[in-house]
């Protein structure tokens with residue numbers, strides 16, 4: 001059984017099929033690249049998997065359980081975390097607080113012991129803080145932990161998004177163009193981070209336009225065009241697939 005399985009999955013916006021009868025399986029432990037020209041349905045697919053949008057038809061099954069109809073927080077609790085194409089940074093929260101808040105949404109804390117200030121609550125708080133600090137070290141934002149999230153440079157905001165996703169201790173991590181706007185050094189950091197996420201046992205689905213990144217980090221790559229899968233295989237295979245070249249050349253935002 002695949003970790004994630006989309007079967008005949010479709011999403012229509014009026015007359016437009018953003019995702020069109022898509023069959024896609026992601027195996028446990030892999031780093032899967034998901035690429036395609038602008039508007040090919042990559043983000044829509046992530047929205048369908050994470051419960052942000054309901055599909056028009058078809059199924060998404062995760063660890064044998066159908067996700068259709070479940071709200072995003074329920075899907076997050078099942079072990080699917082994601083980042084957004086536009087980082088979600090909250091005004092007034094420090095970098096550390098962003099990670100703490102993400103953790104708390106995953107596992108709502110009972111307010112009563114906190115209000116009573118019990119020892120259990122203090123221990124719980126210390127544990128959550130230690131976990132958040134560990135994540136910040138992993139995404140290399142430890143030094144920035146007490147800065148407001150909103151003042152981070154763009155690339156570091158994206159790393160913070162990845163950190164927030166990791167706070168959910170996910171089984172599957174969906175990354176929507178994490179390298180967009182990153183400088184070369186940050187992309188390198190991101191690449192190591194993605195490899196580390198996998199080495200810690202999670203599976204990664206990486207939507208990306210940065211071809212050197214996808215091609216060096218992904219085990220397999222799936223290519224979408226107009227909501228359909230036009231190619232799938234190793235990075236080498238998809239790069240020389242005529243259908244892929246055609247799809248990109250047609251729009252002028254090439255894969256290589």
Ligand SMILES: Nc1ncnc2c1ncn2[C@@H]1O[C@H](COP(=O)(O)OP(=O)(O)OP(=O)(O)O)[C@@H](O)[C@H]1O
Pocket residue numbers: 013016017018036037038039040041042043044045085
């Ligand atoms: N909420 C929406 N309402 C109407 N149309 C939408 C909506 N979301 C996406 N679309 C359309 O669906 C198609 C797929 O969009 P999607 O954002 O999934 O593409 P993408 O592959 O993520 O593109 P990009 O690489 O530019 O991020 C596009 O034509 C887009 O305009």
Ligand SMILES: [Mg+2]
Pocket residue numbers: 042043044085
């Ligand atoms: Mg997108």
